[in-house]
Amino acid sequence: MRQKITIVFSVLLLLLAVFLIARDLFQKPAALTNASCCGDDLVSMKQIDVALLGYTRTRTIETGVKGLTGITVDENNRIFVCGNRQVLIFDQSGKKSGEFAVDSVTSCIATGSNEIYLGFGSGIACYTSAGEKKALWKPFNKEGLITSIAVNKDYIYAADAVSKLILKYSSDGRLAQEIGKKDTLTGAPGFIIPSLYFDISFGDFNDLWAVNPGRLRLENYTIAGHYEAGWGIATSENSGFTGCCNPAHFAILPDGNFVTYEKGVDKIKVFDPTGRFLCFIAGAGSFKGNTDLQLNGNLVKDLAAGSDGFVYVLDAYSQINIFRKKDR
Amino acid sequence: MDNTRKFKRREFINTSLRLGIGAGLGAIAIGLTTRSVEGKTLWQLDTSKCVQCGNCAISCVKQVSAVKCIHVTDMCGYCDLCSGYLRSNPKDLNTAAENRLCPTGAISRHFIEEPYFEYKITEELCNGCGKCVKNCGAFGNGSLQLQIQQDQCLNCNQCAIARTCPSQAFSRVDRDSPYILKGFESKKSKG
Amino acid sequence: MFFKHRRIAMKNRLQIIILALVISLLTFNAFSIQRFPKPEFDSGYKTPAVQVSKIQPAVFEFLDLGLFILIMSLVTWMVLKKRSRKGVFWISVFSLLYFGFYRNGCICPVGSVQNITMAIFNPGYTIPLTAIAFFIIPLGFTLFFGRTFCAGVCPLGAIQDLFAFRPISLKPWIRYLFGLIPFIYLGLAILYSATATDFIICRYDPFVGFFRHNASSMMFAIGGILLVTGIFIARPYCRFFCPYGVLLNLVSRVSRRHLSIAPSACINCRLCENSCPYDAIDKPTGLEVKNDNRELVKRLIVYWFITPALVVLLGWTASKYHDSLALVNFKVRLAKEIMLLEKTESNVTPPIEVTTFRSSGVSNEALYSEAAAILEKFRIGSWILGGFIGLVFGMTLARLTIYRYKNDYTANKGLCLSCARCVEYCPVKEGDTVETEVVPVPVGLENP
Numbered sequence: 001m002r003q004k005i006t007i008v009f010s011v012l013l014l015l016l017a018v019f020l021i022a023r024d025l026f027q028k029p030a031a032l033t034n035a036s037c038c039g040d041d042l043v044s045m046k047q048i049d050v051a052l053l054g055y056t057r058t059r060t061i062e063t064g065v066k067g068l069t070g071i072t073v074d075e076n077n078r079i080f081v082c083g084n085r086q087v088l089i090f091d092q093s094g095k096k097s098g099e100f101a102v103d104s105v106t107s108c109i110a111t112g113s114n115e116i117y118l119g120f121g122s123g124i125a126c127y128t129s130a131g132e133k134k135a136l137w138k139p140f141n142k143e144g145l146i147t148s149i150a151v152n153k154d155y156i157y158a159a160d161a162v163s164k165l166i167l168k169y170s171s172d173g174r175l176a177q178e179i180g181k182k183d184t185l186t187g188a189p190g191f192i193i194p195s196l197y198f199d200i201s202f203g204d205f206n207d208l209w210a211v212n213p214g215r216l217r218l219e220n221y222t223i224a225g226h227y228e229a230g231w232g233i234a235t236s237e238n239s240g241f242t243g244c245c246n247p248a249h250f251a252i253l254p255d256g257n258f259v260t261y262e263k264g265v266d267k268i269k270v271f272d273p274t275g276r277f278l279c280f281i282a283g284a285g286s287f288k289g290n291t292d293l294q295l296n297g298n299l300v301k302d303l304a305a306g307s308d309g310f311v312y313v314l315d316a317y318s319q320i321n322i323f324r325k326k327d328r
Numbered sequence: 329m330d331n332t333r334k335f336k337r338r339e340f341i342n343t344s345l346r347l348g349i350g351a352g353l354g355a356i357a358i359g360l361t362t363r364s365v366e367g368k369t370l371w372q373l374d375t376s377k378c379v380q381c382g383n384c385a386i387s388c389v390k391q392v393s394a395v396k397c398i399h400v401t402d403m404c405g406y407c408d409l410c411s412g413y414l415r416s417n418p419k420d421l422n423t424a425a426e427n428r429l430c431p432t433g434a435i436s437r438h439f440i441e442e443p444y445f446e447y448k449i450t451e452e453l454c455n456g457c458g459k460c461v462k463n464c465g466a467f468g469n470g471s472l473q474l475q476i477q478q479d480q481c482l483n484c485n486q487c488a489i490a491r492t493c494p495s496q497a498f499s500r501v502d503r504d505s506p507y508i509l510k511g512f513e514s515k516k517s518k519g
Numbered sequence: 520m521f522f523k524h525r526r527i528a529m530k531n532r533l534q535i536i537i538l539a540l541v542i543s544l545l546t547f548n549a550f551s552i553q554r555f556p557k558p559e560f561d562s563g564y565k566t567p568a569v570q571v572s573k574i575q576p577a578v579f580e581f582l583d584l585g586l587f588i589l590i591m592s593l594v595t596w597m598v599l600k601k602r603s604r605k606g607v608f609w610i611s612v613f614s615l616l617y618f619g620f621y622r623n624g625c626i627c628p629v630g631s632v633q634n635i636t637m638a639i640f641n642p643g644y645t646i647p648l649t650a651i652a653f654f655i656i657p658l659g660f661t662l663f664f665g666r667t668f669c670a671g672v673c674p675l676g677a678i679q680d681l682f683a684f685r686p687i688s689l690k691p692w693i694r695y696l697f698g699l700i701p702f703i704y705l706g707l708a709i710l711y712s713a714t715a716t717d718f719i720i721c722r723y724d725p726f727v728g729f730f731r732h733n734a735s736s737m738m739f740a741i742g743g744i745l746l747v748t749g750i751f752i753a754r755p756y757c758r759f760f761c762p763y764g765v766l767l768n769l770v771s772r773v774s775r776r777h778l779s780i781a782p783s784a785c786i787n788c789r790l791c792e793n794s795c796p797y798d799a800i801d802k803p804t805g806l807e808v809k810n811d812n813r814e815l816v817k818r819l820i821v822y823w824f825i826t827p828a829l830v831v832l833l834g835w836t837a838s839k840y841h842d843s844l845a846l847v848n849f850k851v852r853l854a855k856e857i858m859l860l861e862k863t864e865s866n867v868t869p870p871i872e873v874t875t876f877r878s879s880g881v882s883n884e885a886l887y888s889e890a891a892a893i894l895e896k897f898r899i900g901s902w903i904l905g906g907f908i909g910l911v912f913g914m915t916l917a918r919l920t921i922y923r924y925k926n927d928y929t930a931n932k933g934l935c936l937s938c939a940r941c942v943e944y945c946p947v948k949e950g951d952t953v954e955t956e957v958v959p960v961p962v963g964l965e966n967p
Contacts, residue, residue: 349773363638379871390733404566444560448567477572482623484721
């Protein structure tokens with residue numbers, strides 16, 4: 001009798017094992033959610049207060065070209081975008097007014113009075129606005145990478161993210177000066193560039209602004225290359241910049257305010273010239289497309305400010321988004 | 329007499345079956361050997377496909393996952409404000425435990441010189457959750473990457489993480505190149 | 520004048536070519552590798568090396584293979600020549616410690632069935648040489664000497680053997696019914712590995728968790744259940760689950776030699792009758808069974824008709840459920856999830872595998888067609904699986920009707936695990952001649 005009970009019990013246990021295995025095999029695996037994982041919640045960090053949106057989108061231009069990396073706007077408010085061995089020109093209505101092919105992958109673009117300057121990896125190429133190549137300047141650092149170009153009437157300034165310097169060239173391509181070395185005498189802090197983001201732009205007072213991404217600051221230099229001052233604090237609040245190296249891109253509006261883009265959280269903010277937060281232009285939710293995009297990619301590739309006060313944003317979906325200040 | 333014949337017949341059937349099975353086994357062995365590899369291949373995850381969902385930390389057959397965060401030091405920015413090390417909205421900008429991102433405290437840092445810091449991963453503490461990897465990828469260079477640490481991996485016939493990986497980033501790799509790290513191959517080719 | 524012009528033109532052309540070359544070189548340098556501006560350290564700090572562990576050379580796998588063959592030979596010798604239970608026992612303890620606990624149970628012919636299937640059906644899969652060897656060698660040994668692999672080499676068997684304290688004989692119908700499980704398990708394992716879906720034998724290996732001191736609580740629970748029931752129902756995994764055991768069982772039936780209970784002629788002393796914990800000793804049959812022969816033949820014929828019917832019926836039934844079976848496959852599951860999401864168009868956040876798939880740039884249609892191809896494989900596979908199970912059902916039923924005359928106690932070649940326990944009970948010495956005849960021997964078998 002005891003034997004019988006033991007056998008029945010054992011057989012039932014074996015059936016239980018079969019049941020457990022079968023259930024585990026055919027059961028739908030427990031769903032993983034984005035939120036259940038990574039404690040430092042990127043999703044909530046990317047959210048912006050919609051009440052603080054000070055700009056509104058007026059137009060989206062589909063470029064139809066993948067892999068665009070740079071955008072600039074000339075004084076006639078024509079929009080130039082580059083990347084993928086191409087330069088495209090659009091007018092304000094979104095119509096393509098020109099395009100030409102270039103013989104390298106370009107990283108950034110700037111326009112002079114009659115020329116277009118392109119970052120060709122470590123070197124700089126100069127094209128006429130009709131798309132004819134005028135010159136290719138010898139790279140300062142063969143391993144370098146030009147991430148931003150700014151042009152005034154005398155000189156061309158190029159930011160080299162690998163050399164961590166701003167290179168000042170005369171219009172014939174001669175290197176005139178290296179700007180931004182660490183210098184304890186003048187107090188120049190030196191650029192810290194942990195990742196390949198290094199943007200420069202001209203300010204209102206014929207001065208040069210550059211991001212010091214490792215310090216999460218914007219720094220001001222004279223056009224002669226002397227360090228003047230800077231602003232910016234490390235915070236995940238609106239009042240400063242977050243992450244290890246931000247802002248990734250910036251532009252200066254005609255009224256002197258700064259438009260900044262922070263990678264990682266995908267926020268476009270406006271600051272006044274002293275570094276006080278004014279408003280948002282866009283957040284991660286502002287850019288959407290149907291193209292392929294890795295989850296961790298940055299949504300914004302570059303941005304520019306027009307003389308009309310509009311903000312032009314090139315997003316990862318190959319669209320140009322034009323933002324206008326909201327009416328009060 | 330009848331039974332002897334029966335017995336002999338059975339013996340004959342057995343022998344022919346034995347020969348048949350032997351031939352079948354031989355055919356399988358020879359057929360497959362022609363396209364086999366010498367040693368076992370190894371499991372690895374492709375960092376370019378990884379989305380840091382946190383599955384590696386919980387799905388490995390080992391209680392502490394064989395997937396670890398690997399620090400590709402060549403790609404590190406040595407930042408003070410490391411988004412893989414600090415929470416992105418710390419109370420204060422210091423390295424107190426509540427400001428650190430890693431749930432197991434596996435990342436430590438040492439001051440090198442102003443303003444650079446070196447980051448190190450204590451492998452025994454790392455559980456492969458990928459929190460630091462996600463933030464390093466979002467804000468920084470992506471020098472922190474998830475990889476199967478091969479001496480920890482039991483090389484299961486079917487990797488339990490691979491089965492549930494939402495981006496199907498796991499595959500078997502050749503044992504000559506057991507790691508798929510971004511920015512690491514280039515260093516190796518240089519020297 | 521003309522020449523000069525021409526020279527300039529040529530010089531220009533040359534310049535352009537060089538320029539193009541330089542540019543192409545430059546661009547190659549700039550974008551072929553992703554470089555990062557490493558900080559320049561004034562303190563002379565050097566970047567430390569990336570901490571990745573070294574790989575154990577493949578040689579160790581072949582050393583294991585050598586050891587495996589050695590132990591297989593040793594056990595076979597112990598079983599067939601030395602006839603020593605003690606020897607088999609200690610070898611099995613060694614196998615448990617080495618292949619089980621030291622090598623983490625992953626020198627495993629049991630799972631290699633799947634590698635072989637996967638390699639046959641998926642030409643892209645590269646199978647390690649050792650996996651082929653671990654599949655073939657035990658089968659080869661079994662073909663000649665019986666299931667000596669089960670006796671002392673398999674760590675899964677060894678751990679259960681230690682727990683077989685109070686084995687109780689099972690009723691035949693339970694044995695036959697549970698004996699169907701390994702066939703179903705093997706069929707499913709082959710279906711899933713042939714479709715490159717999963718390796719379920721390894722996934723539900725009940726004891727590997729003990730070997731590694733590391734497993735999910737469910738697997739520990741299943742392992743625990745098998746060990747506890749193993750006290751009363753000896754080696755339950757080997758007898759009622761092991762898919763490789765199915766192959767060994769079938770091959771062993773035609774083995775050239777096999778463990779014999781008595782070293783020479785059996786004297787029918789009945790001492791060994793209860794010695795086998797696995798109910799693998801066939802008892803002598805009485806003569807009276809022969810009278811029923813006619814009736815048995817009738818039943819056998821019925822089963823020959825029933826078996827094909829069972830094959831078709833179960834094949835059809837299984838094929839009805841092929842999409843449920845296919846849901847184990849990741850791609851099929853993903854395609855189904857996405858299809859459902861597209862249909863409902865709701866604003867719930869989709870699961871992460873869906874968002875990941877959507878960001879990968881592969882179109883839904885491509886996924887659907889891939890999933891459809893896998894489903895088709897499952898449809899055919901489940902027909903075969905169902906048919907196979909039907910065949911096994913039929914054969915089991917047919918086997919019940921066949922009576923083989925036995926006039927002494929012999930090990931059932933299919934079920935015997937060659938553990939050599941029975942040998943210890945046998946009083947017959949080698950070279951002994953038969954002194955008494957307890958059971959009358961049928962005519963014609965006096966001098967086989």
